Amino acid sequence: MKSNTHPENYRLVAFKDMSNNDVFITKSTVETKETTKIDGVEYPLFKLEISRTSHPYYTGKSKLVDTAGRVDKFRSKYANFNQPVSGDSTASEEATEGLLLRHLLKRLLLRHLLKRLLLRHLLKRLLLRHLLKRLLLRHLLKRLLLRHLLKRLLLRHLLKRLLLRHLLKRLLLRHLLKRLLPNPQKKNLILKNPSFVFNNCIF
Numbered sequence: 001m002k003s004n005t006h007p008e009n010y011r012l013v014a015f016k017d018m019s020n021n022d023v024f025i026t027k028s029t030v031e032t033k034e035t036t037k038i039d040g041v042e043y044p045l046f047k048l049e050i051s052r053t054s055h056p057y058y059t060g061k062s063k064l065v066d067t068a069g070r071v072d073k074f075r076s077k078y079a080n081f082n083q084p085v086s087g088d089s090t091a092s093e094e095a096t097e098g099l100l101l102r103h104l105l106k107r108l109l110l111r112h113l114l115k116r117l118l119l120r121h122l123l124k125r126l127l128l129r130h131l132l133k134r135l136l137l138r139h140l141l142k143r144l145l146l147r148h149l150l151k152r153l154l155l156r157h158l159l160k161r162l163l164l165r166h167l168l169k170r171l172l173l174r175h176l177l178k179r180l181l182p183n184p185q186k187k188n189l190i191l192k193n194p195s196f197v198f199n200n201c202i203f
Contacts, residue, residue, distance in 0.1 A: 009029050010028070010029050012026070013043060013044045013046055014044065015051065016036070016045060025038065030044075030046050
């Protein structure tokens with residue numbers, strides 16, 4: 001054989017099957033940090049998940065036991081996971097109380113804002129109703145004032161017409177009196193009953 005063909009870390013290593021704690025020693029270059037003593041000699045230790053002493057093909061058993069101490073690692077890692085620490089429990093309780101208080105404050109603030117918005121909406125509706133009532137009242141007052149003005153104008157027009165008729169009657173009466181002045185009987189008749197002139201058409 002040629003010399004210096006093997007690596008420098010080629011040495012005797014103890015392999016341990018973690019499912020049944022079987023240990024065997026053989027040469028290997030596997031890297032490991034743990035060591036173990038066998039018969040007073042210290043060997044590098046490498047842990048196996050399965051070996052010929054635990055494999056179902058060699059043993060004829062279909063059930064495999066925990067390999068490489070995974071259950072032990074898991075239990076040791078998460079052993080204190082569900083155990084509350086006194087300081088942590090008080091801190092967690094304070095945190096939950098703080099969150100609950102924040103939630104209640106948010107709900108109260110939301111209710112307050114909703115009440116303010118509802119109050120503003122109601123005030124706007126009341127103000128709108130008030131404005132509509134004022135506009136309606138103004139409209140009615142304008143209509144009444146317009147009717148009053150129309151009545152006054154109509155009354156003035158009627159008075160003017162009556163006054164004009166009266167003046168026309170007086171003018172016509174004067175004219176007739178002037179024409180009938182030589183006849184004293186007709187003059188007296190007209191003076192006593194002015195409508196006689198219009199009824200009988202005396203010219």
